[in-house]
Amino acid sequence: MDGTAVQSKETQPVTPERIMQLAWAYAPPLLIEAAITNKVFDELDKGAATAEELSRKTNCSVRGLTNLLDALVSLELAKKDTKQNRYSLTPESSTFLVATKPSFNGGIFKHISTQLIPAWLKLSEIVRTGKPTRHVNDSDQSAEFFERFVEDIFPMSYNATKVLARELKLESAAKPTRVLDIASGSGVWGIGLAQANKQVEVTAVDWERVLGVTKRVATKHGVGSQFKYIAGDITKVNLGSGYDVATLGHILHSEGAEHSKLLIQRVFDALAPGATICIAEFVVNEERTGPPNALIFAVNMLVNTDNGNAFTFGEISGWLKAAGFTNIRQVEAPAPSPLILATKAK
Numbered sequence: 001m002d003g004t005a006v007q008s009k010e011t012q013p014v015t016p017e018r019i020m021q022l023a024w025a026y027a028p029p030l031l032i033e034a035a036i037t038n039k040v041f042d043e044l045d046k047g048a049a050t051a052e053e054l055s056r057k058t059n060c061s062v063r064g065l066t067n068l069l070d071a072l073v074s075l076e077l078a079k080k081d082t083k084q085n086r087y088s089l090t091p092e093s094s095t096f097l098v099a100t101k102p103s104f105n106g107g108i109f110k111h112i113s114t115q116l117i118p119a120w121l122k123l124s125e126i127v128r129t130g131k132p133t134r135h136v137n138d139s140d141q142s143a144e145f146f147e148r149f150v151e152d153i154f155p156m157s158y159n160a161t162k163v164l165a166r167e168l169k170l171e172s173a174a175k176p177t178r179v180l181d182i183a184s185g186s187g188v189w190g191i192g193l194a195q196a197n198k199q200v201e202v203t204a205v206d207w208e209r210v211l212g213v214t215k216r217v218a219t220k221h222g223v224g225s226q227f228k229y230i231a232g233d234i235t236k237v238n239l240g241s242g243y244d245v246a247t248l249g250h251i252l253h254s255e256g257a258e259h260s261k262l263l264i265q266r267v268f269d270a271l272a273p274g275a276t277i278c279i280a281e282f283v284v285n286e287e288r289t290g291p292p293n294a295l296i297f298a299v300n301m302l303v304n305t306d307n308g309n310a311f312t313f314g315e316i317s318g319w320l321k322a323a324g325f326t327n328i329r330q331v332e333a334p335a336p337s338p339l340i341l342a343t344k345a346k
Contacts, residue, residue, distance in 0.1 A: 026117070027071075028075055029109055029112045030112060030113060031068060031071050031072060031075070032072075032077070032097065032106065032109045033109040033110060033112045033113055034068055035068060035072060035077075035097070036097065036099065036106045036109055036110060037110070038058050038060050039057075039058055039099070040054065040058060040060075040065070040068065040069070040072075041089065041093055041094075041097040041098050041099070041106075042098055042099055042100060043057045043058060044078070044087060044088060044089045045089055045094055045098045045100075045101075047088075048081065048086040048087060048088040049086060049087060049088075050084070050085050050086050050087070051065040051066040051069060051085070051087070054069075054087070069087045072093075073087070076090060076092070077089075077090060077092065077093045077097070078090060078093060103155065104155060105155045105156070107151070107152025107153060107154070107155065108152060108153055108156070110152055111148075111149060111152065115149070116300075119132070119133065119134060119303050119304055120300075120303055122303070123299070123303060126302060126303055127302075130302075131306065132302070132303055132304055132305060132306065134304065150185035150186040150210065150213055151186045151213055151217055153185075153186070154186045154188050154217065156335070156336070157188045157189065157192075157249055157250070157280060157335060158188050158191075158192060159333070159334040159335070160192075160280060160333035160334055160335035160339060161188060161189055161191070161192020161193060162192055162196075163331065163332075163333040163334070163339070164189075164192065164193065164247075164278055164331070164333070164339060165192060165193050165195075165196035165197075166196075167331055167339075167341065168193070168245060168276060170193060170196040170197045170200060171196050171197060173197050173199060173200075175199065176199045176200070176201055177193075177197065177199060177200045177201070177244045177245060178201050178203070178242065178243045178244050178245070178272075179193050179194075179200055179201065179202045179203065179243065179244065179245045179246070179247065180203050180205070180239060180240075180243040180245070180246040180247070180267065180270055180271070181202055181203065181204045181205065181246075181247050181249075182205050182234055182239075182246060182247065182248050182249075182251060182263070182267065183205065183206055183234050183248070183249070183250075183251040184204035184205060184206045184210075184211070184214050184249075185206060185210060185213070185214065185249070186213060186214065186217045187202075187204055187213075187214040187215075187217050187218045187227070188217075188249065189247040189249045189278075189280075190202035190204055190214075190218070190223075190227065190247070191217065191218055191221045191223055193245065193247075194218075194223035194226040194227070195221065195222070195223055198226070200226055201226055201228070202218075202223075202226055202227045202228070203227075203228045203229070203230060203239075203240065203243070204218075204227055204228070204229050204230070205229075205230045205231075205232070205234055205237065205239065206231070206234070207231065207232070207233075208231040208232075211229050211231055214227070214229070215227070215229070234251070234263065235255075235259060235262065235263060235266070239266060239267070239269075239270040240270060241269070241270050241271075241272075242270075242271075242272045243270055243271050243272060243275060244271075244272055244274075244275050244276070245275060245276050245277075245278065246267045246270065246271055246275070246276075246277045246278070247277075247278045247279075247280070248263070248264075248267065248277070248278070248279045248280070249278075249280045250280055250281060250282075251263070252279065252281055252311065252316070253281055253282060253297065253298075253301055253308050253309065253310055253311070254301060254304075254305050254308045255307070255308065256305065256306070256307025256308050256309060257307070257309065257311070257315070257319075258307070259307065260311075260316075260319060261319045261322065261323075264277070264319050264320060264323045264325075265322075265323045267323075268323040268324050268325065268344060271344045272344070273344055273345065273346040274343065274344065274345075274346040275343070275344045276341055276342070276343055276344075277320070277325060277341065277342050277343075277344070278339055278340070278341050279316060279320075279339070279340040279341075280335060280336075280337075280339055280340075281310070281311065281316065281336075281337060281340070282294040282297040282298075282310045282336050282337055283310070283311065283312065283313055283316070283337035283338070283340075284298065284310050284311065284312055285312065286312050286313070286314050288312070293336060294310045294336070294337065295310065297310050297336075298310035313330065313340065316340055317340070320340075320342045324344065324345070325342035325343060325344060326342065326343050326344075326345050327341075327342060327343040328340070328341070328342040329341055329342070
């Protein structure tokens with residue numbers, strides 16, 4: 001070396017660059033939402049186009065589209081032919097942001113500006129008080145919120161249901177399998193399992209208004225005849241008994257620790273000996289230092305619920321063990337976190 005020291009990351013000058021990037025972190029979701037709402041991704045999936053051509057197809061201003069598309073190019077969600085000023089999709093946006101495709105993952109963005117951001121704008125006050133300014137898990141408000149929301153987050157869990165079906169060996173099951181789908185929402189967990197075997201019988205439990213969505217989506221996916229329904233509060237309604245599988249898909253985070261313990265015990269009592277419980281959640285590490293998406297989601301629960309949170313595998317495992325479950329394990333899946341499975345001893 002020539003004697004000139006190479007600066008390590010620790011000795012490099014501190015700059016505000018990352019802070020300034022975080023200052024604009026709200027922008028990408030809103031850009032994506034605007035593109036989805038105005039069918040920009042859908043139109044570009046038909047072929048490359050200029051802002052002027054897209055303006056005629058989407059009824060949006062040329063100025064608005066130009067600025068939006070250039071920003072999407074900078075985020076690598078679109079490509080630009082700078083010689084002809086024509087825009088096209090990237091493989092990522094073509095696969096996941098075109099609304100007409102089964103792989104569409106853009107539903108969550110349709111709720112950013114109307115449902116999520118308005119609540120988060122009260123965060124400073126909520127941090128002071130520890131209480132949300134609205135309660136999405138109250139019965140009436142919850143049913144209205146989730147009735148509009150659940151189908152849009154269907155893709156977040158659908159591929160994970162296929163992993164669960166394989167883990168449960170449902171495809172080769174020779175006798176009927178009874179599935180209890182708690183807080184079924186869109187019905188995604190029951191649908192994925194029902195598609196694996198015609199002998200799967202799903203009992204979906206949720207509010208009456210939400211079950212209307214469950215019925216429609218289950219029928220849409222060709223498994224409506226395999227579903228039964230129980231309407232009411234998941235913490236109070238009679239769940240029945242003798243189930244072989246129970247799914248709790250992204251419900252514990254809104255219930256909070258104490259209600260989650262009670263719910264897991266209720267599920268244990270409803271299962272047959274040897275049955276499996278599957279929990280899908282945003283799981284944080286044991287030190288609560290990451291991952292960022294799970295810890296940010298924990299703040300989302302602060303904003304929207306009285307007692308909701310994101311939990312560690314250790315916490316959830318403790319609740320399962322206390323209820324009587326054994327063989328508590330994690331199964332990797334294409335989901336926000338690994339699935340957590342446990343068995344009711346025979």
